[in-house]
Amino acid sequence: MAYGDAMGYLPFREAIAEYLGAVRGVRCEASQILVTTGSQQALQISAQVLLDPKDRVCMEEPGYPGARQAFMTAGTHLIPVPVDDEGIKVAELIRRGRDARAVYVTPSHQYPMGMTMSATRRMLLLNWAVRTGAWIIEDDYDSEYRFGSRPIASLQGLDADGRVIYVGTFSKVMFPALRLGYVVVPKDLVPAFSAARDAADIFSSTLYQAVLTDFIREGHFARHIRRMRMLMRGRTEVIGAEAGMHLVALLQRGINDVEVSRKAAHRGISAMPLSVCYSKAPTRGGLILGYGGANAHQIHDGIRKLRMTVEGQIA
Ligand SMILES: Cc1ncc(COP(=O)(O)O)c(C=O)c1O
Numbered sequence: 423m424a425y426g427d428a429m430g431y432l433p434f435r436e437a438i439a440e441y442l443g444a445v446r447g448v449r450c451e452a453s454q455i456l457v458t459t460g461s462q463q464a465l466q467i468s469a470q471v472l473l474d475p476k477d478r479v480c481m482e483e484p485g486y487p488g489a490r491q492a493f494m495t496a497g498t499h500l501i502p503v504p505v506d507d508e509g510i511k512v513a514e515l516i517r518r519g520r521d522a523r524a525v526y527v528t529p530s531h532q533y534p535m536g537m538t539m540s541a542t543r544r545m546l547l548l549n550w551a552v553r554t555g556a557w558i559i560e561d562d563y564d565s566e567y568r569f570g571s572r573p574i575a576s577l578q579g580l581d582a583d584g585r586v587i588y589v590g591t592f593s594k595v596m597f598p599a600l601r602l603g604y605v606v607v608p609k610d611l612v613p614a615f616s617a618a619r620d621a622a623d624i625f626s627s628t629l630y631q632a633v634l635t636d637f638i639r640e641g642h643f644a645r646h647i648r649r650m651r652m653l654m655r656g657r658t659e660v661i662g663a664e665a666g667m668h669l670v671a672l673l674q675r676g677i678n679d680v681e682v683s684r685k686a687a688h689r690g691i692s693a694m695p696l697s698v699c700y701s702k703a704p705t706r707g708g709l710i711l712g713y714g715g716a717n718a719h720q721i722h723d724g725i726r727k728l729r730m731t732v733e734g735q736i737a
Contacts (some may be wrong), residue, residue: 427657428620429612430457430604431631437638438590439522440606446565447575448588448641450606456615457604457626460600461591462488463524463558464605467618468495468587471611472557479507480518480525481645482510484699486533489526498523500679502701505532512546524557529577530565533667534699534710535609538665544577556685558586564594569655584608593665594714602630653729656718667714668672672697673732679707682735 431437431712435452442448458464467489473479475497481490483502493500501522503515519525527547530537532585551558560577578588591603607615619625637643653668675678679695686693686709696708709728713721 426625426628426631428456428636429453430455430626431591431628431635434631434635435604437635441586441638441643442576442590442606446562447579448606449579450588451592451609454606454609454612455604456607456612456619456672457602457631458619459601459626460593460598460603461561461589462492462603464589464603465489465492465559465561465620466495467558467615468559468589468605469498471614471618472587473498476521477523478521480515480522481701482527482532483701484696484704485526485536486528486561492565493526495638500701504535507537509543510547512543512550517546517552519554519556522554522556524559525551525560525698527577528561528563530533530562530574531568531583532669532697533561533563533689534670534706536666536669538574539577541574545579548581548583549575549592549644551581554585554587559589560586561589563589564592564666566595567651567654567667569651570664578606584610586706587611596634597651600634601628602626602634613637633728636730643670654714668710670708670710672696674709674736676707677707677735679709682707682731683709685734686728686731689731691724691727691731 434457435455439450439452442450448729463562473496477498477731478501479498479573480492480501480503482505490500501518503518504511509529509532515525529544547558558577560575574650576588578586588606592600678698683693683695693711696710697704
């Protein structure tokens with residue numbers, strides 16, 4: 423019931439460090455883990471500690487709107503860098519990202535498009551960061567759910583120079599209402615991150631951290647991931663996505679995805695417009711369809727309603 427450590431509940435941080443080392447190839451000690459209220463706070467604190475207003479920050483285009491918000495709130499200048507099927511285009515990053523202080527990436531499962539960053543791009547990205555002294559903010563938000571190939575080790579684990587800030591969350595692997603996430607920081611940055619968290623809201627609820635620690639230590643967490651992987655694999659067969667809990671459906675040129683999303687909401691379907699992930703309007707809009715919280719019947723029903731919505735938009 424008393425005040426806790428700004429960095430988080432130690433047994434929880436030990437359990438996270440062990441898990442990340444075993445499953446994600448993250449090399450860290452528990453002392454480098456700051457427990458946060460989800461990735462959003464991790465991004466916000468990272469921006470606050472590492473960046474100054476007007477600093478240039480590169481971001482995947484399309485990319486995660488939550489990250490854009492966090493960096494914009496810190497007053498930084500955002501530079502969009504396009505992605506292709508190997509992830510962020512590092513050649514473009516080198517060209518556009520001159521003097522950039524940081525780059526934000528989602529290597530395991532690009533948000534929103536869903537590709538995995540290739541090994542070559544990972545090495546090129548790390549080399550760029552070492553050469554320029556920029557930070558890499560790696561958001562590993564749903565790395566647990568891969569259905570085909572084994573998860574690829576994190577960028578953090580490949581980084582020998584302490585350039586990577588690794589952000590993770592329990593929002594996907596467990597559920598968003600927990601509001602628990604974490605950031606793994608290079609050792610010399612621990613005091614600055616700890617002070618920023620202390621100044622923000624002191625620390626995360628010890629109760630939830632303690633319960634989740636037991637959940638992990640007693641083996642329920644690993645069992646949950648195994649069960650969910652099987653379930654998700656079943657849910658993605660139809661659409662052929664190989665990782666994550668969402669997919670993107672592109673709409674025909676000329677269809678306004680914001681409008682489709684608004685109309686779908688009237689039918690009780692939540693489908694985020696793809697265009698919100700772009701800094702400039704894309705040539706084709708689309709819908710981001712999350713299926714983590716829906717069963718097969720709900721997915722079927724949702725797709726039927728979406729079809730009616732889109733057809734209504736074309737007519
Ligand atoms: C790329 C990405 N990062 C992080 C999150 C989760 O954020 P939080 O941990 O703040 O709930 C999401 C949720 O959709 C996401 O898409």
